[in-house]
Amino acid sequence: MAGAGTTSACDDHLDELAISIQSRFEGLSPPSDCCIFTVPERLRRKNEEAYTPYIIAIGPYHHLNPSLMPMEDLKLRYLQNFLQHNQNYRLKDYIEKVNSWEGEARNCYDKQIGLNSDQFAEMMLLDGIFVIQLFLMCRYHQRRLPNDRIFSNHQMSTVVRRDMALLENQMPFFVVQRLFEMAFKTHRPPMLELLELVWSFFGPIIWKKNLPKLVMESEVKHFVHAISLSFWPSVREVPNERSKEMKFSPSATELVAAGVKLRRGESKCLLDIEFENGVLDIPCLIPDELKESYFRNIIAFEQFYWENKYLTEYFAFMEHLVESPGDADLLINKAIIENWLSNKEAAVRKINTISREALLSSNYHFHSLCDKLNKHCQRHYNKWKATFKRDYCSNPWVVISVIGAVVLLLLTVAQTVLSALSLK
Known part of the structure; x- marks a missing residue:
């Protein structure tokens, strides 16, 4: 009987554990289009600074970093300037729109964001308008604010550009795109216009003047994604079974x-x-x-x-x-x-x-x-040829000496042959 009681208690415990796990299913988010990631420790430990923003936070991962807070006032100034020049919508309209994208935006990140709905919407709006204003000011100098902190200092603009190209310092591109479309409904496709502004801003990184076709045809997820596409090779081989053995180049x-x-x-x-x-x-x-x-x-x-x-x-x-x-x-x-x-x-x-x-x-x-x-x-022939060129063709005097030696050798052979024939 004691054994039966023990078995029953064990079953009850397993049932409770199963119920506990199942209850957590309800809290799971639906499958997400995750595209913004935290950098793995195995990469981060090689160079911590390379992944850390210096002066500005974009998105939630570094949002509450005290050292980056001074730039939040500049984001407010950019938003104020944006609203003054784009009066088709009120601030309330932008907040309402951003708030409706919350779930879609949160799903782009690889970990949960510890901000409530209002805090998340405010962050996305301020960051989204900031980058739009930044791109416009970069292209059109007349839009810049007097004594602008970023564009009045070349070093500052370089650091901001660098910070905006960090993987952990990203926001979903669709948020920027939709805000841009709300404000600027041009005759050209708004998405293409925005990508051209992105390309103009990140030009010093990309080293390509023209917007690549690959970027135009891709569903850009964020700025790092767009920049990464610029590094794709001109010719991409079709995957096959060739990589059975990993081989690297000689030095x-x-x-x-x-x-x-x-x-x-x-x-x-x-x-x-x-x-x-x-x-x-x-x-x-x-x-x-x-x-x-x-x-x-x-x-x-x-x-x-x-x-x-x-x-x-x-x-x-x-x-x-x-x-x-x-x-x-x-x-x-x-x-x-x-x-x-x-x-x-x-x-x-x-x-x-x-x-x-x-x-x-x-x-x-x-x-x-x-x-x-x-x-x-x-191939031994290639090594021999390279050695011959290096040792015997390195300068004109060596070449002349080699030619002289060859000529002397040929004359000696010819003389030997002629002597042999004369004996006959």
Whole structure:
């Protein structure tokens, strides 16, 4: 009987646990279109500052950071200026609209936001109008406020642009888009007009003057998403079963030793690396502190959102290409790397840590390229030819000596042959 009582008590406990778990089902949000993520610790610990805003918070993740609060007054001034120039709707109308998007906006974040409905709506409205005003002031100087804190100081505008390109400092693009459409109903599609303003503002990051077709055709989720699309290669291979074995490139020193000629590529896209007829074309890379922040945040975004992790794989490729200061020196001399850092060692460390701890896709973008480079280096003829050029064709006097030796050898052979024939 004691055993039966114990069994019954155990069943009751399991029933209670099951009921407790089931009751929590009701509190779950519906499947979300999550696109704004917190940076994983494995990436963050490599460079904490690269993911942290310096002066302004956009969205909820850094909203209550005391060091960023001074910029909240500027957001209010921008909202006031916005309402003065756009009187089709009252402030109440904008609040009502933003409030109706709350659930959709919250679902874009990868963790729950500890703000009530009013606080969330106020944050989204202030941040959304702020970025719209910022884009307009960047393009149209006459819209700027007198003694504007951002545009009167070049360094300040650079830092704001940098902060707005952080993964944890994003707001859903659809909120900005809908606010923009409410205020500016132009003859052109409002979405296209807004993307052009975004492109104009982030131009110093993107290095592309024209708005790429890929961005226009994509459902942009936020600013990091838009910037990441600008780094996609011009030609994207169709996924197949080629990536059975992950292969990386030999180092720059090894490539040159095997006769590969390094050349600065003309493409503005970092991923447009080509190897044809013994020439490796690599677009220019500038590994400074500011661009490192952009690169790291795009890579963090790729870890969650993309099947193809293009920028992650680019830096994995470069990490194996630049393994030592000697490798960096080769690329710097060819202007493939513009080193704005203190020395070659700093450039190597920067390149080798940007994608460290990041996961690659199963369909490594540079698989075919690395396969070509490895096969080239494995051919003994290529190494022999490169060694011959280096040792015997390095300067005119060596070339003359080699030619003289060859001529002397040929004359000696000819004389021997003639002597042998005369004996007959």
